[in-house]
Amino acid sequence: MPELPEVETIARGLNSRVAGDVIESVWLGSKPEPLKSPAKEIVAALESKRIAGVRRVGKHIVFDLGNRGKATNLRKTSKTARARTPAPTFDQSQWIVHLGMTGRMLVCPAREKIEKHTHAIARLASGRELRFVDPRRFGRLSVSSGFEAPGSEPLDVELARFVSLFRGRKTPIKSALLNQKLLSGVGNIYADESLFRALVRPRRRAASLTRDQLGRLYQAVQEVLKEAIALGGSSISDYVDSDGEEGFFQLQHRVYGREGEPCLVCKAPVKRVVIAGRSAHYCPKCQK
């Protein structure tokens, strides 16, 4: 499952490759699952539109679409620039892609062989194609105008807001971190790693955290996500970037997936527990 850093990396890669290009036509496959909006609406929203930019919102990839003549609204950014620029306010639609478990967005020449499990193809004026490939079909395509993530953006949220998200919450802090209505895009790996760095046990009631602990957690969440983004996303299995190349490196996990192995700080064996159906890893000595 791609987490926030992977989606950020993919969105930046897509932005550097296709911003400014025009979608000439769209093909959608016959499988219904990947289409969250009706096929007709997707085609109508995408065809003859210029891709003004691509950015990440939560764990979604958002293509901002403008009219094909409006070259002045182009938001061309360099490879190193953040893809998450604010949405332009002029009349426009958005193409939203959620990668699910195994979804990928490829940019390739039109002549390239179409992979099995390709569910959507946007043909671009440059002669290339944007293809959505997803063997397990948990990924979703939709169109919208004014798309917003349900929760706060973990890399932009201010400390005061972050602290207020957890006030009065009786759920374990780990579950609160995973609650997408509070923070958008923090997944299991980065929640465990953040709690380790903040020295807070995953089972602690969110409301019981001190102001200091919340301050440390705020720092840790941003640190962990930024480090993973700098590495190009960490995640698991078969990751590829928007050119179809394997481009991801593993962030060294300090607790995630290290059950029974010695804590990198104190050597105590890392523990694994299950909280609300998700595994949580922590050091019983370092984390309180």
Ligand SMILES: [Zn+2]
């Ligand atoms: Zn430890």
